Amino acid sequence: MPDVDDAQDGKDYHIGVPMQSNAFFLKGSNSLDWGMKNRLARIFNPATGKTVMLAVDHGYFQGPTTGLERIDIAIVPLVPYADALMITRGALRTSIPAEMAKPVVLRSSGGQSILKELSNELVAVDVEDAVRLNASAMAVQVYIGGVHEHQSIGNLVKVVDAGTKTGIPTLAVTGVGKELVRDAKYLGLATRICAEMGAHVVKTYYCEKGFARVAAACPVPLVIAGGKKLPEPEALKMAYEAIDQGAAGVDMGRNIFQCEAPIAMIQAVRAVVHDQEKPDKAYELYLSLKRDAVPNRS
Ligand code: R5P
Numbered sequence: 541m542p543d544v545d546d547a548q549d550g551k552d553y554h555i556g557v558p559m560q561s562n563a564f565f566l567k568g569s570n571s572l573d574w575g576m577k578n579r580l581a582r583i584f585n586p587a588t589g590k591t592v593m594l595a596v597d598h599g600y601f602q603g604p605t606t607g608l609e610r611i612d613i614a615i616v617p618l619v620p621y622a623d624a625l626m627i628t629r630g631a632l633r634t635s636i637p638a639e640m641a642k643p644v645v646l647r648s649s650g651g652q653s654i655l656k657e658l659s660n661e662l663v664a665v666d667v668e669d670a671v672r673l674n675a676s677a678m679a680v681q682v683y684i685g686g687v688h689e690h691q692s693i694g695n696l697v698k699v700v701d702a703g704t705k706t707g708i709p710t711l712a713v714t715g716v717g718k719e720l721v722r723d724a725k726y727l728g729l730a731t732r733i734c735a736e737m738g739a740h741v742v743k744t745y746y747c748e749k750g751f752a753r754v755a756a757a758c759p760v761p762l763v764i765a766g767g768k769k770l771p772e773p774e775a776l777k778m779a780y781e782a783i784d785q786g787a788a789g790v791d792m793g794r795n796i797f798q799c800e801a802p803i804a805m806i807q808a809v810r811a812v813v814h815d816q817e818k819p820d821k822a823y824e825l826y827l828s829l830k831r832d833a834v835p836n837r838s
Contacts, residue, residue: 565589566788568760569740575707579676580740582643583624584761584788588814591789592806593763594622597647597679598793599631600664602654607797611635614797621806626679626711626791629665633673643676645711645791649695658715659686663695667702677741678703679711684730686717693737700738711791712739713765724750731758743791746782755786762787766795772805772826777819779812789813804829 564570564577565586572580584591596615598605607614611627612635619625619640626645627636650664661681670678680699683692692715700710712734716722722745734742735758744754746764755762764782766775775795782790790813799805808826811817817825 566761568735572709572740573707576709576740579643579707580709582676583645583741585623585814589788590783590813591623591763591791592621592810592813593624593626593645593789593791594618594796594806595626595765595791595793596631596797597626597628600628600647600650601652601658605794607794607802614802616640618797618802618806621803621810623789624676626793629669629673644673645677645679646670646673646675648678648699649680649692657687659683659688659692659717661688661692661695663698667699667706667708670703670708671706675708677709677711679713679743680739681713681715682730682734682737682739683715683717684733685720685726686715693733696734696737696739700740704738709740710738711741711743711763712737714742714744716745723747724754727751728754728757731762735760741788746778746787751782751787752785755782761789763789763791766790766792769794769798772799772808773819773823775805776808776812776822776826779809780817780819780822783813783816801826801830801833804833 566580566584596608599608611631619642624643624645628647648665649661651662652658652660678699680696682696683689696712703710714730724747727744727747731742731744731754741761742758743763743765764787779790796802796806804826807829808822811825812822
C-alpha cells in the first residue's frame, strides 16, 4: 500500500497559466497518437526536425552488397553517428549488438531478388516481431508504375494498419523500376500516393528539377535515398539541395558505407543535414576527418 502519512495538499497549480499544448514538430504528424510521435521523435532530431538514417538493408534483395559483406565489422562502428538504422531483422539479430540505443527502421517488405521482377514483394515481417525488436518504424517498398504496383500498395496498407494498432509508424520507400524516369512528375505522384495511403514518412530520390514541389506536396516528412555511389562532393551537394528544398533528412546507404572513409562521410552528411553546412565546407570536413582517420591518404 502506498505511504500516505506524509500526503500534503499541493501548492503549485499555476492557476491561470494555460496547459501547454504545442504542435508536434514534424509536418503532418500532429494528429498521431503519443507512441507514434515518440517513435518519430527518436528517428528525427526534435532540435533540427531532420534525420540522418543509415540504410543497410540492401541485402534483402541483392545479397552481400559491396560494403555490407560484414555488417558486424563495417556498419557497427558507423551506428553511433547515425540518427537511425534502416535494416532487416536478419541483419539486426545476427550482426548488431542489442546494446545499440539507436532507433531501428525495420525493413518489412521483401520476397524477391535482383534475379527476378523487383516489384513482386510481400509483407515480410509480422508486426509482432517488429514490436519484439523494439522497432521505431517499419519500412515498405511501393512500386508506383511497376508490374506489381497494386500488390505493393496493398503491402503498405497492411503495414500501416498493423502499425497503427501497435503505435509503430510506417516509412514508405518509393521503388523506381529501370523503365521509369525519376523526374518530379513521377516522384510527386509516387510520394503523394504513399502519404495518402497512410505512410508516416516517405523516402524517395532527389531530382534536379522540381524537387521543392515534390517535397511541398508530400504532407508527411520526406527523406531522400542516396542511390548509387557518387563522388563525395556530388553526394554532399545532392543532400544539401534536397534539405534546402524541403527534405527532412536522408536515408543514405552506399554513399556512406561504400566511401573510403565512411565515418568521415557520415559526419559530413550530418553537418549538411543538421547544420545546413554548405557542400564545399562539408567536403572539406570530410577530407579533414578522413586525413585524421587514414593519415597517409588525402
Ligand atoms: C533499397 O531498396 C534500400 O531500401 C536502400 O535502403 C535504399 O536504396 C537507400 O540506400 P542507398 O542510399 O544506397 O540508395
